């Protein structure tokens with residue numbers, strides 16, 4: 456992995472090949488994330504999405520290809536938001552300490568400064584610090600826990616936020632609120648994001664461009680609305696059919712607007728009726 460600070464892209468992945476044993480799972484994957492841009496990586500279960508995320512994080516060694524990250528000076532240029540928010544948080548720590556932890560590990564600032572930064576981040580992700588600073592993960596709803604996880608990921612000012620199915624374990628109405636938060640962060644702080652999901656409807660809400668991963672290969676990529684309105688590959692068409700409530704292609708591109716939780720089209724796994732929670 457090397458630094459590409461001189462390019463406008465925050466992440467450049469070229470011809471990545473990753474395998475387990477004698478099996479190749481990612482076969483020549485290339486993807487770029489522009490600074491301040493949000494890119495979706497979509498594919499069905501088993502297509503290699505999590506392997507891709509693990510490889511970007513350095514947890515899986517590629518057989519060949521390159522991963523270049525413009526770190527912007529960050530010690531940990533890539534921060535991750537996981538699918539299951541509750542289990543991704545330390546159950547023994549209070550929310551404020553969880554959010555402050557990346558700064559604590561780096562020894563950045565005084566404890567008071569770190570806690571102040573964590574308080575600001577909690578507010579920024581929509582959690583009142585007076586109410587949530589001392590909360591343990593087990594007392595949080597899924598949406599609240601995912602907000603804590605997003606705050607923790609952002610406090611160290613990463614060059615890239617890597618989200619692996621960040622809303623697929625959440626209730627439908629909560630999904631829209633968390634997606635709205637990510638869209639706000641993208642627009643307001645110029646967050647660069649790689650958003651991994653099996654669901655094109657969700658990716659459409661957040662990603663400017665999308666790459667479609669099928670059995671370890673990118674079969675189609677481009678501007679999200681163009682890919683959705685005129686899919687070139689049969690696999691993309693199948694993914695679109697698997698997302699029956701995808702808003703009509705004639706609807707204005709929603710990627711730069713906030714998501715309406717009422718008209719939000721939930722992904723297929725949560726298609727059934729569910730009570731509207733009063734809170735995340």
Ligand SMILES: Nc1ncnc2c1ncn2[C@@H]1O[C@H](COP(=O)(O)OP(=O)(O)OP(=O)(O)O)[C@@H](O)[C@H]1O
Nearest residue numbers: 475476480498499500501502503504505506507653
């Ligand atoms: N540690 C491993 N050892 C061997 N094979 C693995 C390992 N991890 C994943 N695989 C295989 O690699 C392929 C891609 O898995 P991966 O988890 O990357 O897909 P995915 O698109 O993230 O799927 P899902 O959405 O179900 O998590 C699958 O066939 C999987 O069985």
